[in-house]
Amino acid sequence: xxxxxxxxxxxxxxxxxxDDIMALCKRRGFIFQASEIYGGINGFWDxxxxxxxxxxxxxxxxxxxxxxxGAGGQLGPNGKPVSIVPVxxxxxxxxxxxxxxGHVGGFNDPMVDCRESKRRxxxxxxxxxxxxxxxxxxxxxxxFIEGDxxxxxxxLKKMQKYLKDGYEPHNVGYSDLMSFDWSAFAExxxxxxxxxxxxxxPPRAFNLMFPTxxxxxxxxxxxxxxxxxxxxxxxxxxxxxxxxxxxxxxPFGIAQTGKAFRNEVTPRNFTFRSREFEQMxxxxxxxxxxxxxxxxxxxxxxxxxxESIGLGGDNLxxxxxxxxxxxxxxxxxxGTSDIEYRFPFTAPGYGELEGIADRTDxxxxxxxxxxxxxxxxxxxxxxxxxxxxxxKGERYLPHVIEPSAGLDRGVLAILCExxxxxxxxxxxxxMKFHPRIAPIKAAVFPLVNKDGMPEMATKLTLELRQRFxxxxxxxxxxxxxxxxxYARMDEAGCPxxxxxxxxxxxxxxxxxxxxxxxxxxxxxxxKVGDFLAGKLGVDSSSSLG
RNA sequence: GCGGGCGUAGCUCAAUGGUAGAGCGUCAGCCUUCCAAGCUGAAUGUUGUCGGUUCGAGUCCGAUCGCCCGCUCCA
Numbered sequence: 001x002x003x004x005x006x007x008x009x010x011x012x013x014x015x016x017x018x019d020d021i022m023a024l025c026k027r028r029g030f031i032f033q034a035s036e037i038y039g040g041i042n043g044f045w046d047x048x049x050x051x052x053x054x055x056x057x058x059x060x061x062x063x064x065x066x067x068x069x070g071a072g073g074q075l076g077p078n079g080k081p082v083s084i085v086p087v088x089x090x091x092x093x094x095x096x097x098x099x100x101x102g103h104v105g106g107f108n109d110p111m112v113d114c115r116e117s118k119r120r121x122x123x124x125x126x127x128x129x130x131x132x133x134x135x136x137x138x139x140x141x142x143x144f145i146e147g148d149x150x151x152x153x154x155x156l157k158k159m160q161k162y163l164k165d166g167y168e169p170h171n172v173g174y175s176d177l178m179s180f181d182w183s184a185f186a187e188x189x190x191x192x193x194x195x196x197x198x199x200x201x202p203p204r205a206f207n208l209m210f211p212t213x214x215x216x217x218x219x220x221x222x223x224x225x226x227x228x229x230x231x232x233x234x235x236x237x238x239x240x241x242x243x244x245x246x247x248x249x250x251p252f253g254i255a256q257t258g259k260a261f262r263n264e265v266t267p268r269n270f271t272f273r274s275r276e277f278e279q280m281x282x283x284x285x286x287x288x289x290x291x292x293x294x295x296x297x298x299x300x301x302x303x304x305x306x307e308s309i310g311l312g313g314d315n316l317x318x319x320x321x322x323x324x325x326x327x328x329x330x331x332x333x334x335g336t337s338d339i340e341y342r343f344p345f346t347a348p349g350y351g352e353l354e355g356i357a358d359r360t361d362x363x364x365x366x367x368x369x370x371x372x373x374x375x376x377x378x379x380x381x382x383x384x385x386x387x388x389x390x391x392k393g394e395r396y397l398p399h400v401i402e403p404s405a406g407l408d409r410g411v412l413a414i415l416c417e418x419x420x421x422x423x424x425x426x427x428x429x430x431m432k433f434h435p436r437i438a439p440i441k442a443a444v445f446p447l448v449n450k451d452g453m454p455e456m457a458t459k460l461t462l463e464l465r466q467r468f469x470x471x472x473x474x475x476x477x478x479x480x481x482x483x484x485x486y487a488r489m490d491e492a493g494c495p496x497x498x499x500x501x502x503x504x505x506x507x508x509x510x511x512x513x514x515x516x517x518x519x520x521x522x523x524x525x526x527k528v529g530d531f532l533a534g535k536l537g538v539d540s541s542s543s544l545g
Numbered sequence: 546g547c548g549g550g551c552g553u554a555g556c557u558c559a560a561u562g563g564u565a566g567a568g569c570g571u572c573a574g575c576c577u578u579c580c581a582a583g584c585u586g587a588a589u590g591u592u593g594u595c596g597g598u599u600c601g602a603g604u605c606c607g608a609u610c611g612c613c614c615g616c617u618c619c620a
Binding site: 019023033038040041042101102103201208230264265266352425426427445447448449450451482485488499503513518520 | 572581
């Protein structure tokens, strides 16, 4: 971490304008609205040239640090190197996967809307009360939210007022909203927050999964499948395959990155809530007794990782979930935490960047029951000792700690964090990307477009591309004034510009211009590569520190 | 999904119901020895889309799409 990151400017995030950031993203080719020439499509975004490379750099950093190095190359709480292996599973799976995971059931909650109060309720949480001798047909029913005493008392008052003397406290009946023939009773039901009947819409299922059809002649009923709403299940259903083929031993993790799809009710806030998005997930499997240790380990390290790529300061927090917001799979576990970032549109609040959850053995247990496959792990290091002194082994379903990060949200956070406005500079808008993440790694300019300078610039450009091209763009530009070229690189977030001037022609030196300070430093042209290698955090054969 | 606001060039904005424009940016050429300099020239619009009213619609009406804000939703 160096002064070249934007951490120093973190406290200004509340004053950053999302409009300015979005305008820059479009102007410089980071992010475009999907299908823009057709009027756009709500909830989908395309990445332009710089955005695509920025996103790839973030994904690569995650892949290298989390997966290949194993949580950054440190020892886990068990005192051993952390073992993670990747998979790349399909977006479309057997629909039974989503039945087992709870998505088909959980995502299909019917909802009712109230046309008058403009509120929406989960239909299975709404009950109605009515009064009258048993067997009579109640002409009016009063809805309330189950478990909400205020709502219930409100409905009771409305019923008493309506019935007046006809109110019979001994003959109050209750029923679930879902049990009605809606067409017959809709006009008799008074919504929870209104006084007149007939304002509730019929219960409608809101399926957040994208349905699709398998087979060229398939029809939606018989051959229905879903685009995955999360990448996690692709890992769980391959758990046995990985264990059987890879010589991994618990504890270990399986990781993958990839697209997931959700029919969000309200896509909003730029790319923050999109209907198509990319996840970076690890499912870390361990013995049930070790979950707390690994949960704490991942929470700590994932925070450090986000800080290492340029997020940090007051804009990044780790927030432990309250008991009542835990997901169905996390009720019994050590807990769930969110790593949250203070986006300009959430400030002074925060928005989720990554969730770290103890999923217990929920998913493996579900898939074991639904598929009939034996998903227990046989752990030869546990169990009673046999006569020969070796453990007899223990068979169990591993528990899972899941660090699940949003790649698009990470990119968005980096864009917001990097965006800096400095009106004292001729080019006030600067994207202060961490050099490792920056899509353009360096630019080479001839100070003027003549006298042999362009040729030297081209030579240096090609050398740098040869060595660093796999990490990002190496730009070259000879057009217009040098100030304008620097300014363009500031907006694109290129951390270093190398300029060939008159002196370069005689002594083979160039000036390095730093994006964040504007300061210049002269260095030998043949040291530029090693300088960049040091700044980008890649191995260098030189002694440069 | 509901309510409100908005929609003219890449961006910021003009144009009384009567020939769609400016600045910036972009591109080309010249000039230029370190921070969006200057000169010359060029490209760019089915005025979000579709329909209606009108002799005539960027302008009035309707629908639709998209964006923003507030609800709602976020397993």
